[in-house]
Amino acid sequence: MPSSKGYAVLSAQSALAPYNFSRREPGATDIAVEILYCGVCHSDLHMTRNEWGNAVYPMVPGHEIVGRVIAAGSGVSKFKAGDIAAIGVIVDSCRKCAPCSKGEEHFCDEGATLTYAVPDRFDGSITMGGYSNNYIVDERFAHTVPANLNLAAVAPLLCAGITTYSPLRHWKAGPGKKVGIVGLGGLGHMGLKFAHSFGAHVVQFTTSPRKKDDALKLGANEVVVSTDAGQMKAQTNSFDFILDTVSAPHALDDYLPLLKQDATLTLVGLPDVPPSFAPFKLIERRVSIAGSTIGGMKETQEMLDYCGAHNIVSEVEVIPIQEINEAFERLLRQDVKYRFVIDMSSLS
Ligand code: NAP
Ligand code: ZN
Numbered sequence: 463m464p465s466s467k468g469y470a471v472l473s474a475q476s477a478l479a480p481y482n483f484s485r486r487e488p489g490a491t492d493i494a495v496e497i498l499y500c501g502v503c504h505s506d507l508h509m510t511r512n513e514w515g516n517a518v519y520p521m522v523p524g525h526e527i528v529g530r531v532i533a534a535g536s537g538v539s540k541f542k543a544g545d546i547a548a549i550g551v552i553v554d555s556c557r558k559c560a561p562c563s564k565g566e567e568h569f570c571d572e573g574a575t576l577t578y579a580v581p582d583r584f585d586g587s588i589t590m591g592g593y594s595n596n597y598i599v600d601e602r603f604a605h606t607v608p609a610n611l612n613l614a615a616v617a618p619l620l621c622a623g624i625t626t627y628s629p630l631r632h633w634k635a636g637p638g639k640k641v642g643i644v645g646l647g648g649l650g651h652m653g654l655k656f657a658h659s660f661g662a663h664v665v666q667f668t669t670s671p672r673k674k675d676d677a678l679k680l681g682a683n684e685v686v687v688s689t690d691a692g693q694m695k696a697q698t699n700s701f702d703f704i705l706d707t708v709s710a711p712h713a714l715d716d717y718l719p720l721l722k723q724d725a726t727l728t729l730v731g732l733p734d735v736p737p738s739f740a741p742f743k744l745i746e747r748r749v750s751i752a753g754s755t756i757g758g759m760k761e762t763q764e765m766l767d768y769c770g771a772h773n774i775v776s777e778v779e780v781i782p783i784q785e786i787n788e789a790f791e792r793l794l795r796q797d798v799k800y801r802f803v804i805d806m807s808s809l810s
C-alpha cells in the first residue's frame with residue numbers, strides 16, 4: 463500500500479496534526495499524484511469540527527488538489543508521469559446511473575464517493591483528502607490543467623470555482639442580467655469573478671465594509687454592505703439571480719425582497735444552522751430558493767478550460783501546512799484574501 467503523510471484531526475475538538483497513513487494500491491486506470499497544492503475550503507472546517515454531523519475520524523481533509531502525476535496505470539490514457547493533474551470533491555461514483563452517464567457524477571443515484579471521510583468504493587477504506595503528500599484516483603475523476611495558469615491559484619477552482627461556475631451557468635448569468643453574490647470569501651470571490659466574466663451586472667453583498675475596494679477590483683459593479691438597511695432597500699425588486707455563499711447562519715428575508723418576479727436565490731453556502739425565511743417573502747413575487755452543489759466531471763473540466771482561456775484563477779494566500787490551524791481561525795474571522803492554499807512542499 464502506498465504510504466502517505468499529511469495532517470489529520472482525530473476528533474471534533476482536536477487540532478490538525480501530522481498523521482501517517484496508507485492509500486489503496488493503484489489499479490490499471492488509476493494515477494498516483496504527488497500533491498503540490500491544496501486549497502482550504504470552509505467545508506474542511508465544517509467537516510473536521512463535525513458541524514454537519516457526518517464526520518469520520520481520523521480525518522485528513524482537503525478537496526482542492528493540484529499535483530504532478532508520478533505513476534499511471536496501464537489503462538490510463540489522459541495522463542502520463544510528469545503531467546499536472548487536478549482532483550476536486552468527487553473521486554468516484556457508480557459510473558452507470560443516468561446522471562453519471564451524463565457526466566453529472568455529483569448527482570449520482572448511489573451517491574458519489576467524496577475525496578475524504580467516506581468509504582472508498584474499491585476496498586471500503588475511508589478516503590483521506592489532500593492535506594497530504596499524495597493521492598490515488600481513477601483518471602476519470604482527475605482533470606487536466608491549462609498550462610498558462612499559476613498552479614497554487616488553480617487549486618481553489620476545484621471546489622470554490624466549480625461550485626460557483628455551475629449555478630451561474632445553470633441560471634444563465636450573462637449580459638443584461640443583474641446578479642448578486644452574497645459573501646466575499648473563497649466561493650464568493652470566484653462567483654464574483656465568473657459572473658463578471660460572463661457579462662452580468664454584478665452586485666457584491668458583504669458584511670465586511672473593508673472588502674469594498676477588493677470587490678470592485680475583482681469585478682463588482684456595485685458593493686452593498688448587507689448590514690445597512692438603506693443600502694439593501696435600494697436594491698428591492700431588481701435581481702435576476704442571487705448566489706448565497708455564506709458559511710454562517712443568516713436570514714434570507716433580507717435578500718428575497720431584492721429578487722424580481724420569478725427570480726431565484728440559490729444557496730451554495732452550508733451553515734450548520736439552516737438559514738431562515740418567511741414564506742410571505744416568497745409569495746410576494748413568486749420567487750424561488752434553490753440549492754446547488756459543486757459540478758460533474760464534464761463541467762469541472764469545462765470550467766478549468768474556461769479559466770485557462772480567460773486567465774481566471776483564485777486570489778490566494780499560500781501557507782505552509784504548519785499554519786493550517788491558524789488559517790482555520792482566520793477563516794472564521796472572515797480574514798482571508800480570498801483562499802488559503804497549502805504549499806505541500808512544506809510537509810517534507
Ligand atoms: P469562506 O471563505 O469562509 O467565506 C464565507 C463568507 O461568508 C465570508 O467571507 C463572509 O463574507 C460571509 N460570512 C461569514 N460569516 C458570516 C455571517 N455570520 N453573516 C454573514 N456573512 C458571513 O467560506 P467558503 O469556503 O467560501 O465556503 C462558504 C460556504 O459554502 C461554506 O458553508 C461551505 O461549506 C460551503 N460550500 C458548499 C459547497 C457546495 O457544493 N454547495 C462547496 C464548497 C463550499 P463577507 O465578509 O463578505 O460578509
Ligand atoms: Zn469545498
Ligand code: ZN
Pocket residue numbers: 555556557558559560561562567569570571572573
Ligand atoms: Zn451514478
